[in-house]
Structure formats: C-alpha cells, structure tokens
Amino acid sequence: MKKTLWIAIFGLMLFAAACGKKTDTKSSQTAQEEPSSEALSENSLSATVQKLDNGKLSVETGDGKVLTFDVNGATLDKTWELMPGDEVEISYEGTEPQDGMTVKSVTVSVPYEFTTEDFNDEQNLYGEITAINDSSITVKEIPDFREAALDGEDTEGKKYGDTVTFQRPSFEIDLTQGGLKVGGEISVYYLGELSNNPVAFYTITEDALEGEDADHLKVKGTIESIDGDVFTLKSDDSHSFRFTTDGNDALTQEVESNKGKTVEVSYSTSLKARVSLAEGIKVVE
Missing domain, CATH: 2.40.50.140 (Nucleic acid-binding proteins)
Structure with missing residues (x-):
C-alpha cells in the first residue's frame, strides 16, 4: 500500500514537471514572436531643419549629427510649411533614430522667423509728410541719430534722410487725431522694399503715438x-x-x-x- 502511494505521488510530480516545462516553452515562444514594447515605443528627437526635398527631411541634431528621414506619409505641421532653420520635434518608433528611417510626424517647436530679428519687428520709417493724395504718401525720413552719436559721429544740424513715396492700398489703417497732412510727422509701417514702391499698410501720426492703440x-x-x-x-x-x-x-x-x-x-x-x-x-x- 505504501509503495503504491509513493508511485502515485511520483507520477503526479512527473506530470506537474512536464506541464511546467510545456508552459515555459510556450511563454518563451510567445516572447520571441511578440516584438518588445520598447522596440515599438514612440520617441521624439529635437533637431534643426536643413532641407526638405522630395519627401526627404535633412536635420541637424544638437550634437552636430546630420540625419535624413523619410517623411512620406508622416504627419507634418499644418501651421508651418517646413523651412531651413526651423527647430522641430520628430516622432519615430524605436529606441534610437536611424539615418534613412521613416518617421511618424514632424512638429515645429520654434519657427525660424521667431529666432531671426528681421521677422520680429515690422518694417517702419519715421519722417515728415511732404506730399499726400488718395493713392500715395511721400515722407522725408527723420533718422534716429542716437546710435550714430554713440559711435562718435557728428549729428549736429542733421534732421532729414531719404525721401520715400509709399503706395496707399485699400487696406491701409491710419491712426491719427488731427489727420494726415503735409508737414505732419508720421510713423509708416510698410511692405516691400523702400527702393521699389513700398506699400504703407499702417500709419501713426505724431499726435497719436502716445495712445494705447499705437502699441499694437x-x-x-x-x-x-x-x-x-x-x-x-x-x-x-x-x-x-x-x-x-x-x-x-x-x-x-x-x-x-x-x-x-x-x-x-x-x-x-x-x-x-x-x-x-x-x-x-x-x-x-
């Protein structure tokens, strides 16, 4: 009876061990068949755009490494059309970005314009109105000589600079109290180049310069x-x-x-x- 009992117990142990081995083998196979969650995890890379050409985006990372990514099918920032100098966040799958890899999305974090002085301030000229009609306004510039004086230049007796004629479009806004008139001093915000028919879109006369609206x-x-x-x-x-x-x-x-x-x-x-x-x-x- 005792011998029979030990044989039964031993048999049960062998069965349990066999089941355990079978389960372990299946778990091992499953682990090999399923990609790791780390490999599929979404990561991002901060970089600066160098160029975008035919679905290939070249960027430079903070440590000076240049990489090119395939952005065909990627979600690109709809607010900003990518241009050289943009600081971007690039989303990709995997642990490390690889040259030539396909990425998921590209978002502009700092537009090129926001880091460039030319795009932070609007073009402006201050001067005296010498002629005006419905289609144009002519202004003789009154330069700010403070910088020149600090550089040691003799600015005594100087007042006027170049004379510029601005086109007056239908969308021009004039901020003034006494109106636009010859002899009045005016600040002109304009589009284009001073040497090629600039367009005055926003003007502020001297009598309105201290108003709150002039700050906008x-x-x-x-x-x-x-x-x-x-x-x-x-x-x-x-x-x-x-x-x-x-x-x-x-x-x-x-x-x-x-x-x-x-x-x-x-x-x-x-x-x-x-x-x-x-x-x-x-x-x-």
Whole structure:
C-alpha cells in the first residue's frame, strides 16, 4: 500500500514537471514572436531643419549629427510649411533614430522667423509728410541719430534722410487725431522694399503715438479661410496674410464667427513671417 502511494505521488510530480516545462516553452515562444514594447515605443528627437526635398527631411541634431528621414506619409505641421532653420520635434518608433528611417510626424517647436530679428519687428520709417493724395504718401525720413552719436559721429544740424513715396492700398489703417497732412510727422509701417514702391499698410501720426492703440500692430482684410488655429486674411488681390490663434479658444471662436467679414487684426511678429501670431480682431465697416 505504501509503495503504491509513493508511485502515485511520483507520477503526479512527473506530470506537474512536464506541464511546467510545456508552459515555459510556450511563454518563451510567445516572447520571441511578440516584438518588445520598447522596440515599438514612440520617441521624439529635437533637431534643426536643413532641407526638405522630395519627401526627404535633412536635420541637424544638437550634437552636430546630420540625419535624413523619410517623411512620406508622416504627419507634418499644418501651421508651418517646413523651412531651413526651423527647430522641430520628430516622432519615430524605436529606441534610437536611424539615418534613412521613416518617421511618424514632424512638429515645429520654434519657427525660424521667431529666432531671426528681421521677422520680429515690422518694417517702419519715421519722417515728415511732404506730399499726400488718395493713392500715395511721400515722407522725408527723420533718422534716429542716437546710435550714430554713440559711435562718435557728428549729428549736429542733421534732421532729414531719404525721401520715400509709399503706395496707399485699400487696406491701409491710419491712426491719427488731427489727420494726415503735409508737414505732419508720421510713423509708416510698410511692405516691400523702400527702393521699389513700398506699400504703407499702417500709419501713426505724431499726435497719436502716445495712445494705447499705437502699441499694437494692425492690418485690415477679410477673413477668407480657417483651418484649425490658422486663418487667412485677404486684404486685396495682391496681399493675403496667415495668422495663428495659437490655441486661444476664445479668439478662434471669434475668428470663426466673423468669417467673411472685414476686420482689423492686431498681431505680433512680422507679416513677412509664414504665419504671424494674432492677438485680437475687430470688425470694421
């Protein structure tokens, strides 16, 4: 009886051991068949755009390494059309980015314009009005000689610089108390080059320079289209500008409710940028 009992117990132990081995083998096979979660994890890389050509994005990392990625099928930032100098975040699958690999998305973290002085301030000229009519305004520049004086230049008796004629488009905004008139001093914000028919889109006369409105850049036009946070303002057949509300839900709703209307948009960063930051809108007649 005792011998029979030990044989039964021994048999059960062998069965249990066999089952354990079978389970372990299956678990091992499953582990080999399923990719590790680490290999499939989504990571990101910070880099600076060098060029984008035929679906190939070349970037430089912070440590100076140059990589090229396949962005065909990737989700690209719809606000900013990628250009050299943009700082971007690149999303990819895997533990380390590999040259030539396909990536999932590219998002602009710092646009090139925001790091470049030319795009942070709008073009401006201050001077005295020498002629004006409905289509143009001529201004004789009054330069700021402070920098020249600090450099040791003799600025005594100097007042005027070059004389420039600006075109006056239909979307021009004039901030003034006493009106635009010959002899008055004026600050002119313009598009284009001073040597090639610049366009005056926003002017502020001397009597309005101390007002609160003078601290805000503005441009006028019709809200033509909206795509998420980005909207297009059409000013005339030759000029349209893109703005972003940058996640400001209240401003986005205001833009949507005024689509098709003529508005004044107050903004920061230059109109030369691909997209400028909208700060507010006001419906005008």
